Amino acid sequence: MGTLVGQGRCLTCPIRPQSLFGCLEEKELKLIEDFQTRIIKFEEGDTIYTEGERLGLIYTLRSGHVKLTKFNSEGNAQIVRLVKPGDLFGYEKLIADASYMHTAEALEEIELCQLSVDNLNKLRGESSAVNQAITERALMQVMRTEEHLTQVGLLKSKARLAWFLLDWVGNSDEPVAMPLSRRELGQYLGLTVETISRHFAEWKRQSIVAEKQGTLQILERDTLNEVVTSE
Structure with a gap:
């Protein structure tokens, strides 16, 4: 489950320029703080969420690295994405209200910001900048995935x-x-x-x-x- 270490402070967050909210103005950042984002610490090997879960939470990695893994019916693992500080993950719930498509596991001690999808959707309704940022992040990840598949395949x-x-x-x-x-x-x-x-x-x-x-x-x-x- 991780350990709660504090409440997110978007205005002073050291990774804000790299994060989803780096493009937002001060008034929009204060709205996010009103939603009481939580900073959670996980130890190496801890599971943040598992494939198929429906937690209604979305995450931004503050420090460390996370692997996103899919398992086949025989239990064999394929790491499909490596998450770095500033990256958004778990956004299946945000885009399609779907269950998580991967299992997320901490590769080392990490800290992340946790925000409810319901609260972020409220912010999307009030800020076109947030909608644009989410779209850009999703597109960027599609491009990264395509590059990875190309290199692995060729x-x-x-x-x-x-x-x-x-x-x-x-x-x-x-x-x-x-x-x-x-x-x-x-x-x-x-x-x-x-x-x-x-x-x-x-x-x-x-x-x-x-x-x-x-x-x-x-x-x-x-x-x-x-x-x-x-x-």
């Missing part, structure tokens, strides 16, 4: 992993958090643990990437880019 294993690492790290030259295990990377990229471990071992021997205490650092960005483009 790239061979080595290029697929290189593409993911470059995308995950972004422009940072410093170590960044990597909360995904080899197994979880495989569930996201459609690769075996053995294949991922082999590529990592090769790149670490060649000082292309470095791993330390749950972080990943790309040391030779051009080399990984060449791996992607060569396939």
Whole structure:
């Protein structure tokens, strides 16, 4: 269930520029605060919601990372999305009043903002900016999903992993958090643990990437880019 750590303060929230509400004016942000958004903490491995539940809640991630997973009838898992700080998730209820389509699980200690769908729908009725922001977020996620499916479908294993690492790290030259295990990377990229471990071992021997205490650092960005483009 998570632990309540406070009430959301949209006006002073450090991730507001990255969040759904980054485009809103002060008067609209005060309306959200009146809805008493809650800040909830979850520990690594905690389940936020499960596929098929109908909780009537929507979430914005404040810190950490979350994986969204689907399971087949045999219990095999496929990670379909990785949620980063500022991302909105659980919005199936918002768009179609549907049950959750995935199971959401914390990859590490996280904090999130929790808002009821009923309250957000009230705000949508009062603010065209909120409606536009929700539409843009949903469209952005469709584009991300399409990019992921394209790369997973077209790239061979080595290029697929290189593409993911470059995308995950972004422009940072410093170590960044990597909360995904080899197994979880495989569930996201459609690769075996053995294949991922082999590529990592090769790149670490060649000082292309470095791993330390749950972080990943790309040391030779051009080399990984060449791996992607060569396939």
